[in-house]
Amino acid sequence: MYGFENEPLELHLLAAKRILRYLAGTLDYGLEFSPCTESLRIIAFVDADWAGCVDDRRSMSGHCVLVGNNVVSWNTRKQKVVSRSTMEAEYRSLTDVAAEVTWINALLHDLSAANRTTNHLV
Incomplete structure (x- = not known):
């Protein structure tokens, strides 16, 4: 199966140009x-959109x-992977x-800032 990079359409070129103009x-x-x-x-902060991609039903x-x-x-x-729920x-x-x-906490610890850190997941 080939992706859009192998057979780009006109709308893909237009999207790329729009991104470049924005940048x-x-x-x-x-x-x-x-x-x-x-x-x-x-x-x-974290969120997921279950089966958000209509092409392959994978989540975002x-x-x-x-x-x-x-x-x-x-x-x-x-x-x-495709999530079932x-x-x-x-x-x-x-x-x-x-x-x-965990990686950021370890980095702050390595930078000797660990005694000032607390973690919260929302």
Whole structure:
């Protein structure tokens, strides 16, 4: 089975051009990091859209991880397998973000900030 990259259509070219125009218009944008005066709380938000892709019925996952008030990680992607229920799709998303939070917590610990961190999953 071939994907769209092997046989692109006109609408794919139009979508790529739209993305490039958007990126060209956001060159002056950036992320702002504010200093954290209290403990470095790690907060994660996660969600899944069960069977969100109509082509292959795979679910979409998304998460956002904050340290203090600053977003440090975010991701949206199609899950690798087909989930049989909403709960299964949500658990898959939760395990992805839990691994990310564990990695960030270990990184902060390595940077000697561990005594100031607390974790929250939402």
